Amino acid sequence: MKFIHTADLHLDSPFRGLDEMPAQIWQRVHQSTFTAFERIVDAAINQQVDFILIVGDIYDRDHHSAEAEDFFVRQCQRLAKQQIPVYLSYGNHDYQPVTEQIDSLPNNVHVFGNQVETKTLTLADDQTVAITGFSYGKRWLVEDQVSKFPEKETADWQIGMLHGAISQNNPDQDHYAPFTLPKLLQKRYDYWALGHIHKHQVLNEEPLVVYPGNPQGRHKNEDDQHGYYLVQSNSDKLTAEFKPVAPIEWCEIDAHLTHDQTVDSLIEMLLHKGEAEDGFKMIAFNVHLTDQVNALTKKLLANGTILERLQENLSEKGDYQWWPYQLNLLKGTALPKMTDLDQEYWDQSAQDVFNQDAVIDLTDKLAKYGFIADQLADPSLVEQLRYEASQKLGEGDHDEN
């Protein structure tokens, strides 16, 4: 048995955290989710896999473009020509009622219904594979789904397809078919094909419980390599191998400024760092400032001039192998000295101020925007805000003008 496990294709979903970019880069970025999946399909055909599992979030419901759907159908048709079955379930981003109604997908695509169900197939060597899964019918699935999965029965291989997140034991967060690893292992499946988490990771080795991540990272938090897992049987054991396919990799690169750094030398340094990377990278530079940094440089960094100049520099060359999309200024997070004497009060106040409720209160009407609400739900947001607020407190004594 040989199969490909992927999930979270998020075809044609827009890239977050980007601003203006040259058309060429934009094209490249736009195509990347497509290219990544196309490469997976290429691999499936080249490797002659027995089947492909796609565990949810093929599209973003909000950004479900004609192009994306058309593309996906065409890729499935490619697989259909090779008689490679596709088992797919919809996730929280492409939740939809799954009906028996005909859809545009070719016949080799087996879509899991909204209730947990098991599909079986027989491989060329007569081994049987039972695949259990479900599709999201709504945005949230707070109920435990794993308990609805049957235990492994007679099939030679039993695979579970689960688009969800490990339970945090927090009703405010467990919105995505919360599960626990022991509960999964209890089912005695041979492979748990997970989806939803965009960073690829193996939660358990035996049996394999795997998040394949999304084949293409879409913003800086989805950095590092992205791809799929190629799973193969070796007698009665399965091995999963991560195969990168993402045409674009997001990465953050640290740049430490020395005190006598000029703007030109800084740009030179950043160009050098960018060129040193392999593959096409979307790069966010984290520029670490020190107090000694030239005030002008600091200012140009802060107002975005340096990023612009860096980008211009690349655009002049025309051949894009990477793109600096962001330049973050990192200063020490230490608060102004005058807080030292009152440290306890500041800490206390920070506790009062920097919590989600307070943030949501403050956001008030802004939270009506879904993307803002989503951000507010990010547990790390409060820390970020505190960091930024600290930065702001520190700014006061220097940049009063």
Next chain:
Amino acid sequence: MKIKQVHIDGFGKWHDQDFSFTNNPVLIYGANEAGKTTLAAFILSILFGFADGRGKNKYQQYIPKDGSSYGGSLTVIADQHQYVIKRVKGKNGGKVTVTNEKGKKEKQDFLAKLLGPLDRELYQAIYSFNQNNILNDELDREQLEQHLQRLGAVGSQEWLQQIARLEKAADSLYKPRGRKLSLNRHLKEYDELRERVNQAQSQSSDYHRLVEEQVEKQSELEQLKREQPQLKHQVEKEERLQRLWPIYDQWQNHQKESLTERLTDDEIIKVQELQSRERELNTQLRSFNQQQLEQQAVVKKLSDPEVNDYRSRKAHYQQLKDQLLALQIQKNGQTVNQQEQWYTELKQLAERYGSVNLPEPLSERAVSELEGLLRANSQTNNSQNLFIPGIGIVLFILGLILRQPLVWICGIIALGGAGVLWFKQQQREKQLTEERNSTLQSFGKNHNLTAFPTSKWLMMQGDLHRYHDLRAQLEQADKRKTNFDHQLELIKQQLPVSLTADSLNELINSYQRWLVEMQDQLQRLNNVEQELTRIQRRNDQLTQQLIECRQAKETEYKSLGIKNDNEFKQLQAQKVADQTRKVTASAYGQQLTTSDRQQLAHYDSKHLLDTKVSLVHQNLAANEQKQTELETALAQINVQINALVQEGSFSELNQKLTNLQTVIWNETKQWLSSQLAIRWINGALKLASQDRYPKILQQAEKFFAILTADRYQKIVVDDNGISVLNREQQIFQVAELSLGTAEQLFISLRLGFITVISDQIKLPVMVDDGFVNFDNVRRGRMLKLLNQMAEENQVIYFTANDQIKKLGSPVVDLDQLNKNKV
């Protein structure tokens, strides 16, 4: 920390100048332009670095114009140790060195340790009292209140400025009801873009609709394509059925459930047997009837009165016959024939003898006599004659046979001898005959025989006898004849019919013939009657059998549901027809498969089949028509879909939207972080104030009392803010105080704060009495206060008021120093 010595190498107007701060408070007097501010700036610059020459600090650098070296040093005492802090020209606020009392340089960060967390601004905010950080008219009372409330925190004023700055920054970014602010603008832009995306999305939903339509149509088309061969097949099938229909029709007709189904071959055989038997019986009966009739006719014919009479009086007639026969027998002795014979004989005899009266026959003695006479010559003749020739012949033959010439010669001899013998004999006989003739003549005369040759005498005897007998007989016959005729006449009368017969014989014959005939007829009649009876019996039998047979047949017919032969015939004919049909049917049947038949069986009539054929034709045509339509529609949909797919504006707009989200979020974060920073500061200040206020108030109340000459005794901080209580126990809100009093309150609180944090940090308090609102009385109170403050902190008091010199304390007189220099 306390400053003991000040040495200026060059700073503003001062160069190579030493100041000694021996007393506490340190009172520094100088008129305007005397260098008070420069000295104060120098102290700050040594401690916190030279100003960087930008912005508002541009005029705070005090770089000496006369070219003397920039900077100087402070000799300070901290934690009972003396250090010299020296700062000279250098980057980032100048190069600073700290030397301890042993002349050893301290580490780079030692100064920071000495100064604690304070920088220049913060130091000034806490420890420096001058026009810049004392309340003035510009502050409205509300701000004052705020200031006072936040006083409990380190650098509260600075923080308040921060808050103001952050508020300004945040407000420039976003206000919930703002319009032209960046975030507001972006949100508006977002809403608009979102609207466009939604429109594009509806394009996408167009796409979905189209794809759905496409899929639907595609599957419909596929379905139709799948169905098409079936429909074609159906057309072919139905057409084939249509072609087969005539055969089927035939077959079906032959196949129809027939009555003869019940008629088995055995039954047919049985019935046929019965029928043939019946026929046979009928034939027989008919024949018998015929026979019967014939026989009856025969009987009728045969049983005429004569026969009947005969039959009835058969015995009688037999008797008659017997009588007749008896008569005949009777007559036979004298039958006419006999009589005639007799008569003829008589006549013949008479004729033969030529007389009618023939002599009487000889008696037996006469006969013997005559015989004797006659016998002699006739005896020998006979023996010799035959014997010798016989021997001769035998010998001859023997000799021939035995080839014995002797023998046959002997034969010949014998024969010759015989011949000789025969001749001699003849001679002798002639002699004898003449002798006898004479005797005989005599005899003849005796017996009247002379009319007759002697030779005949004997021979005649018979005839004579016979003649006489005949005569007697004839006479007797005549008598008998009369009797006979009488009897005959009697019989004749009794005879049934008048038999014309000339003679009895004839009569008898006739009668016998009649009898025979009658007998015969009777026999025949009897036979016929017997036959008739037999026939009758047989007839009856046959009739009985026929009845039985018919009954049996009826029974069979009944079981077959028919009534008569005709019907059976029909039935049979039908059966034959059926069988023929069956054969035909099977012939037809062979042209039809079972499924053909099953399929054809769905149709009751050709019309229905025709209807069906035209229906399937229509279906096929409809299918093909629909396919064409769908293909056209699909082509159009494909064009539309391709247009939508290639347009990509949706993705683009989405990306724009996402980018805008990024912008908005960044701004939101900016705004949020600003707002949060404000809250954070406010929170921290409030917390610090709340915590420190009781202690600060404790100190501040003392200071406030000093400054107001005990007019106010109590400072109260509660939820309503800060209020003060005067001697008359009247409560005044801060806003109700005069500016001067408010200033005193402010200074008291600040000093209270310094006192309170003095366990954490203790730096010199620098007071520049630019206090515009201080009159001399108040200034006096202020000095009193500073004296009290000096118990904990070093107080450096700058004043342009020469009254200070009159207080009796040592005063650093800058005017004096300037004069000396000049």
